[in-house]
Amino acid sequence: MNRDRLKKLAADKRFISGIYNYCDRWCERCQQTARCLNFSMSEKEFSDPETRDIRNEKFWNKLSETFRETMELLRESAKEWGVDLDTLDYKEDIEDRKAKDAAVKNHLLCRVARRYSDSVEDWFKERESLFFETVSAARDGVDLDDAVEVIRWYQYFICAKVMRAVRGEIEDEEEEGDEFPRDSDGSAKIALIAIDRSIGAWAVIRAYFTDDAKGVIDIIAFLDNLRQAVEKTFPRARSFIRPGFDQIGPNG
């Protein structure tokens, strides 16, 4: 997509600004695709199935083309703001970013969230009877596949959003003031939503998985502890208004 088309699309009033920042990235299930610039761009840019296949050269060509266009657009905007990207001193920024990366990685919340992702992986690896449980649940009209899909979708997403929230918190501490809304609260909110939905999905699994009830209960308890810890660390997260999802306004 060339820069002019990109600019035109970005200025389109039908899109809700920043809607994709606090969604769960599950576009297939999203009610707001028509209001999302991100979705619209990927539909236009990656309409050819080959450009969606990570093993296909077209995918990488498309990605580098999009990257090039975005960088040019960024340079253009920076110039308008009087900033020359080529003369900026990045050395200090890189050191600072490395220190923050390490702080985020070692933060207790992030370690716990990562442990949840690993536990899910281990649980599924060991579940050879899952197929039979799924068939048995289907006979009772329960879609166990859907519960599995939900758990799998959020398995790594929770950790990614918790990490983003923690990073935001660290960066916010460097700034003065106590402004709201904060990006860290928005990230924590979508992490909490993902945790809530995952707990619901695990509860469905629990009802139909007879050979490892304790294992499932342990995972639910672990996730519930993570939920409480996120709520404690980000007490304003639940009241964060996500554009397009939590409000009805002129644009929502």
Ligand code: SF4
């Ligand atoms: S807002 Fe909806 S359509 Fe846009 S990226 Fe998020 S999930 Fe996908």
